[in-house]
Amino acid sequence: MALDEKFFDKFGVEYSPNEIIFCEWEPGNEFYFIQSGNVRIVKLIQNREKNLSVLTDGDVFGEMAILEEQPRSATAIALDHVKLLKFHRDNFDTLMSGNPQLAYKLLVIFSKRIYDAKRRLMILLLEEPQIRVMDVLVMLAEQDPHLDLQNEISLQVTAQDVARWAGLTEDDAQKELTHLNRTDKIEIFGDKIVVKKIREFQRLVASRRKSMYQ
Amino acid sequence: MSNSTGGPSGIITRTYKSGSIIYFENDKSEYIYILKSGKVFLTTIKLDTGEETKEEVRQGEFFGVKSALGKYPREETAQTLGNTMVLQLTPADFERLVLKNASIVKKMLRVFSNQLRRIVKMERSVLGEGEIVNSDAELFKIGEYYYKAGITKHAQYAYKRYMEYYPDGPNAALAMKRIRAIDAGEPPPADIGGHDAAPATPPRSVDTGGDFSIEEPGGPGDMIDFDDSSDEKDHRAPAASSTALEDEMNDFLTEPASGDLDDFSLDAAVDSDSPRDLSDAGDASFAKGNYIMALELYQKVINLNRFESPEEKKLFEKAHFDSGRCYIEMGKPKEALDILSRILRNFPGSPYVKLAIYHIGLIFESVNQKDKAITYYNKVLNMSPKDKLNSEALNKIKQLQGR
Numbered sequence: 001m002a003l004d005e006k007f008f009d010k011f012g013v014e015y016s017p018n019e020i021i022f023c024e025w026e027p028g029n030e031f032y033f034i035q036s037g038n039v040r041i042v043k044l045i046q047n048r049e050k051n052l053s054v055l056t057d058g059d060v061f062g063e064m065a066i067l068e069e070q071p072r073s074a075t076a077i078a079l080d081h082v083k084l085l086k087f088h089r090d091n092f093d094t095l096m097s098g099n100p101q102l103a104y105k106l107l108v109i110f111s112k113r114i115y116d117a118k119r120r121l122m123i124l125l126l127e128e129p130q131i132r133v134m135d136v137l138v139m140l141a142e143q144d145p146h147l148d149l150q151n152e153i154s155l156q157v158t159a160q161d162v163a164r165w166a167g168l169t170e171d172d173a174q175k176e177l178t179h180l181n182r183t184d185k186i187e188i189f190g191d192k193i194v195v196k197k198i199r200e201f202q203r204l205v206a207s208r209r210k211s212m213y214q
Numbered sequence: 215m216s217n218s219t220g221g222p223s224g225i226i227t228r229t230y231k232s233g234s235i236i237y238f239e240n241d242k243s244e245y246i247y248i249l250k251s252g253k254v255f256l257t258t259i260k261l262d263t264g265e266e267t268k269e270e271v272r273q274g275e276f277f278g279v280k281s282a283l284g285k286y287p288r289e290e291t292a293q294t295l296g297n298t299m300v301l302q303l304t305p306a307d308f309e310r311l312v313l314k315n316a317s318i319v320k321k322m323l324r325v326f327s328n329q330l331r332r333i334v335k336m337e338r339s340v341l342g343e344g345e346i347v348n349s350d351a352e353l354f355k356i357g358e359y360y361y362k363a364g365i366t367k368h369a370q371y372a373y374k375r376y377m378e379y380y381p382d383g384p385n386a387a388l389a390m391k392r393i394r395a396i397d398a399g400e401p402p403p404a405d406i407g408g409h410d411a412a413p414a415t416p417p418r419s420v421d422t423g424g425d426f427s428i429e430e431p432g433g434p435g436d437m438i439d440f441d442d443s444s445d446e447k448d449h450r451a452p453a454a455s456s457t458a459l460e461d462e463m464n465d466f467l468t469e470p471a472s473g474d475l476d477d478f479s480l481d482a483a484v485d486s487d488s489p490r491d492l493s494d495a496g497d498a499s500f501a502k503g504n505y506i507m508a509l510e511l512y513q514k515v516i517n518l519n520r521f522e523s524p525e526e527k528k529l530f531e532k533a534h535f536d537s538g539r540c541y542i543e544m545g546k547p548k549e550a551l552d553i554l555s556r557i558l559r560n561f562p563g564s565p566y567v568k569l570a571i572y573h574i575g576l577i578f579e580s581v582n583q584k585d586k587a588i589t590y591y592n593k594v595l596n597m598s599p600k601d602k603l604n605s606e607a608l609n610k611i612k613q614l615q616g617r
Contacts, residue, residue: 020367023356023371024352024353024356025356026349026353027379044355044359049363064334068331068335068501096316096323097316097317098316100313100315100316101313103319103320104309104319106327107283107326108283110327110329112283112284112285114280114284114330114333115281115284117333117337121340167340167601210264
């Protein structure tokens with residue numbers, strides 16, 4: 001999707017490789033559209049820098065700033081020479097009226113974000129820590145269309161990640177994972193977890209969710 | 215059941231007999247529909263109660279948009295009533311169609327972003343995250359992390375932002391020192407503790423004289439009563455929070471209906487008598503730091519005195535809590551305390567009780583009534599479900615006792 005040149009004159013910003021665009025916890029009022037280049041999104045977790053994703057031409061980031069005045073939840077760093085369009089929240093309405101393409105792009109992003117947020121909430125609504133942990137693994141499995149859920153699967157995830165999604169302390173999450181490990185349902189490696197029968201987890205979570213309604 | 219005819223732009227018209235299913239929940243499909251004639255009902259199962267809810271699509275309205283665009287399974291079942299005609303679009307058709315009409319995209323974007331805003335907020339509140347993190351201390355920690363890691367350019371960025379936003383912050387002197395050190399090309403000392411270097415900041419203190427004191431929430435024994443009732447609630451904590459959640463899910467699961475629109479600009483909402491509009495406008499003002507305006511809006515919600523439906527009840531309670539936050543921000547601890555304790559007295563089962571208690575702790579802390587602050591933090595500490603607020607309370611207690 002090409003936005004015209006004079007647009008870049010007005011909203012364009014450029015970053016050189018390895019330059020910070022914005023940093024986790026700083027107040028955020030702008031969102032960005034990538035014209036060209038790659039942007040790395042990272043977050044400090046347990047005092048370690050963790051890569052969340054790499055975004056490229058046509059991607060939008062920092063869009064939560066449109067919705068609320070929360071500090072940035074992650075850091076954006078230019079990976080190479082990056083050209084961006086930078087829009088302030090206050091211009092949002094005008095901007096959207098003049099650029100239905102950009103609006104459409106955001107519509108698609110928000111559709112996805114809404115689902116993802118809802119899916120995470122579904123985990124948090126479960127009462128038992130054990131089931132929550134299972135559902136985190138189920139969610140991660142669902143998110144990867146390349147996985148064959150009939151067989152053993154391998155998920156790129158650490159115990160800290162699981163704790164975060166499950167809304168548990170790390171100790172509690174670790175305890176549940178250890179239990180699953182001991183009962184031979186999963187195998188834990190440093191940065192990945194192998195699940196033997198994810199379908200079994202799926203069924204169990206589904207039935208627990210159902211019984212919540214009784 | 216249905217027959218199709220190709221339309222001009224690849225858009226297909228489909229006709230259905232009464233009772234036909236256009237799609238089932240959990241189906242994967244990329245189609246988006248517009249209702250031309252007849253009736254379509256969307257049936258959703260509420261996530262928290264398992265209850266079935268039905269919503270009628272209005273003629274000319276889109277349905278199936280979110281799941282098609284987001285590429286995830288359908289969240290509802292779409293069924294016809296009476297002979298019905300719909301237009302079936304692929305996302306590409308849809309894109310072409312809406313791009314010709316900026317106001318449609320804008321309208322949908324508003325609905326979606328409001329849904330997203332609400333659900334993210336809800337998620338935060340379930341996790342017990344809220345307005346309680348000290349962004350300044352966290353921002354400083356980012357600087358410290360990169361400084362320690364030897365990535366001074368990134369550290370420099372974080373310190374400079376820190377100085378920009380929190381020039382009087384508790385870490386300002388240290389941030390400045392680091393900026394100078396980096397400018398001078400000094401290597402970072404090897405022994406900086408990433409965690410310890412950033413002391414937690416005290417809550418924004420209110421401007422009070424030394425002899426300032428405020429009374430605890432009045433009313434005979436309300437804390438004791440409250441304790442008991444909260445324990446009761448604890449056993450069904452998920453249910454207690456589910457009222458709010460139910461509403462959240464409810465409107466989340468609803469496809470855009472034009473009635474749900476509120477604006478990014480507040481102007482429209484200020485004169486509204488919809489608690490939802492007023493509350494959203496209040497949130498927006500609060501987020502912008504306009505606490506006076508926000509307070510006015512929250513007070514309007516309270517004055518509407520509407521709490522019949524679960525949504526209204528939630529908004530009514532929320533307006534009390536948010537008014538309290540406004541007063542805190544405005545440096546009016548007495549008023550804040552007054553309204554927050556009304557939550558404890560009047561809505562003992564409310565999801566806002568725990569937050570209110572925590573904030574009462576903050577108020578006492580801000581006027582240097584340590585013991586009382588600790589009492590309230592202690593109450594938070596013992597409340598279920600255990601979430602981030604519990605650990606925040608624990609930190610506060612440790613902090614206060616350590617001083």
